[in-house]
Amino acid sequence: MNKAILSVWKKFQFKHNIKKIRTTIVSYLTDEGIQNEIVEGNIQFTYEDYKYSVEFRLNEEYPCCYIDFQLADEDYQKLDLSQKTFIADKVNTDEIRHAVVKCFNDQVTVDTHFYFTNKDMLLTLFYTYFTDLKSTVDAMLEITIDKIQENEGKKPIGFSIPPKDSKAENAQAI
Template identity: 50%
Template sequence: MNKAITSFWKRLFFRYDVSRMREAVVDYLTAEGIQTEVKDGMIRVLFEDYYYNVEFDLDGEYPRCDISFRMKDEKYEKLDLSRKTFIADKVNTDEDYLSTLKAFGDVIIVDAHFYFVDRKMLLSLFYEYFVDVKDAVDDMCDLLQNELSGKEEKRPIGFTASPVPSSKEEAKVVACNKQTE
């Protein structure tokens, strides 16, 4: 009887105990073979050569888990603001991400957050949101690499129309259309 009551109380108070939340996430990631460390109340996750931060916020009605990725790079700082905005807009609009990419003058941030009520919900949502943040970071890194290598996208977002053909090309297209009719 005592064990049943203790387990009930532990489950009831999970959402108010940050150390147990951290422990649950660290244990899960460690079991998956991912390197983690708790530093200054934040979980730092090293995954595929990138660091991600995981924090918990208990100020609201439900606990909130924040997953974020920050990158500061000298080459990124030298890009024009329009190119930084292009990267953020492209990542944010190309896919249905749960996370958001924010481009600033010297840093890029990808972040996501979710609310939970118990350990099971925390771990299932953590997996889903962490994968989402990782995918957004991968897309952002690909776009950033293209920008830094000099490959420029000439068309703004949303405009995929081909350039206006010259009069000779129009004549060929009209002639081809007439032959097929």
């Protein structure tokens, strides 16, 4: 076989070989000193005390890499729906970003994805998109912490009179 054709064939094999794709990202993260592990087919790693997940989908014409961050926190869950919507809207419209913030009742997620065809493209785009995701997570956390701190000083509407025991009231009436 011609060496040029063999070289093209090896590159073609990369984009459909999940083991090579995962190994490439795991090696990259390990070389950067970032602890990582493969859990249920996804690469999970911790960067600056936050956990991220990387998933690859090969069922389309080109392989796709999904990177996401999820936060489920009791303080976040106590926020009003309008505050959660504000967080997502503020970050998503504040700047042009690749990453998208999605706020749900019980958690907030930030995710991004990109398509790639070879190892060099995967590594270049992984760095670019992860850097963008990290800056989006930082912006989202800053706004979320501000909203949580706003809520700490608020008291619910109504009187703060302790409830009385209705049995004790009935006994006194008799």
